[in-house]
Amino acid sequence: MEQLDVVILGGGVAGLGAALKARETGRQAVIFEARDSAGGLLDNFTIDGFRFDHAVHLSFASEEKVRAIFDRTPYITHPSDSYCFDQDRWLKHPVQNNLAPLDANDKVALIKSFLARPSDLAGDDYESWLRHQYGDGIAERYPIRYTQKYWATPASALSTTWIGQRMRRAELDEILYGAMTTETPNTYYTKEMRYPQQGGYKAFIAPLIADSTMRLGHRATAIDTAQRTVTFANGVTVGYQKLVSTLPLPVLARIADAPAEVAAAASQLKATAIDLVSVGFSKPIIKDLWFYIYDEDILASRAYSPSVKSPENAPEGCSSLQFEIYSRGEQSQYSKEEVIANTRAALVKMGIGEPDDVLFVDHRVLPFGNVIFDLGMEARRRTVLDWAAAAGIASCGRFGSWDYLWSNQSLLSGYNAF
Secondary structure, three states: EEEEEEEEEOOOOOHHHHHHHHHHOOOOOOEEEEOOOHHHHEEEEEEEEEEOOOOOOHHHHHOOOHHHHHHOEEEEEEEEOOEEEEEEEEEEHHHOOOOOOHHHHHHHHHHHHHHOOOOOOOOHHHHHHHHHHHHHHHHHHHHHHHHHHHOOOOOHHHHOOOOOOOOOOOOOOOHHHHHHOOOOOOOOOOOEEEEEEEOOHHHHHHHHHHHHEEEOOOEEEEEEEEEEEEOOOOEEEEEEEEEOOOHHHHHHHHHHOOOOHHHHHHHOOOOEEEEEEEEEEOOOOOOOEEEEEEEOOOOOOOEEHHHHHOOHHOOOOEEEEEEEEHHHHHEOOOOOHHHHHHHHHHHHHHHOOHHHEEEEEEEEEEEEEOOOOEHHHHHHHHHHHHHHHHOOEOOOOHHHHHOOOOHHHHHHHHHOOO
């Protein structure tokens, strides 16, 4: 059996960050990746000359360590302008600050509801927070509906620990101003987004991949923390001095034979699976970087354009969109046929080109998309992370930390795992 210094499970951005720290500290690290290519959620695929990332990725990293890596790759800078589709019209994001396109009666009702919003939180759940922030009218028409689509979970069942800067707090002046004019300022939490000129988002981490020792096609199936060994689906077993895992915590607990109470806590940690629906168009008809979709009859919660992120992502004279549809759990609740038919109907409803403009619609499923912040999740997460640490496993990354981490945060999570 081969004996290794540092074994890292997962060749995504967190695993690459851990490998970087190992190199800087003189350790010998080997990354074991289950798939046949590196990158994890930052990987991409191509169809007939169109490149698509694994879900939306745009960088607004500010950390010196991350920028020193990402900025080695030539990039394009985009303003963080986005839009929202509601029934039959488009509004700027955030929607509560851009109500001008609505009918007058709707605007009056929503603003009156905002003024009558609860002065105190009714509970510690996300729905209570939304009603307290925006009032019942705005909350019910927009974020509560969107929450069910994006998290595949009712807002009343979610905690609020993930919010941070992700949700714009409600301000009366902003709501009133945006109800009267479409000339509103951008209040997004970052003013610019960066994306590689070539190679998709994965190009930002290409230097880390090139500098790492990685073995592809190695899916971990068993971890013996007493013997300090990892066994893979291909029959290979290796020993380690230090183990870094970026595996989802429920997976880690299963293959490392966690105690019953830890296994029970891990089994209750839920994430969303993502149906990725990628569309190639024969014309340059897509101009917006990304947008949100509130209508319940459209399965997708948001969409973004790879060809706007970088023209190199599509053949000359063409454009593209990728839609995200979320399900609770590691599998999609929809069939491929249902997803494709719904997406084609959505393109018509939203007025995005003509059916004849569509060259193809590709469908694939990512089993882990976003961590779901169920009420009480944080305590269950702590149970699993404490066990992992005691067992000598440094667990990191979005799903190894079981947190809402962006790519820059995931990189640093791996880097700081030592």
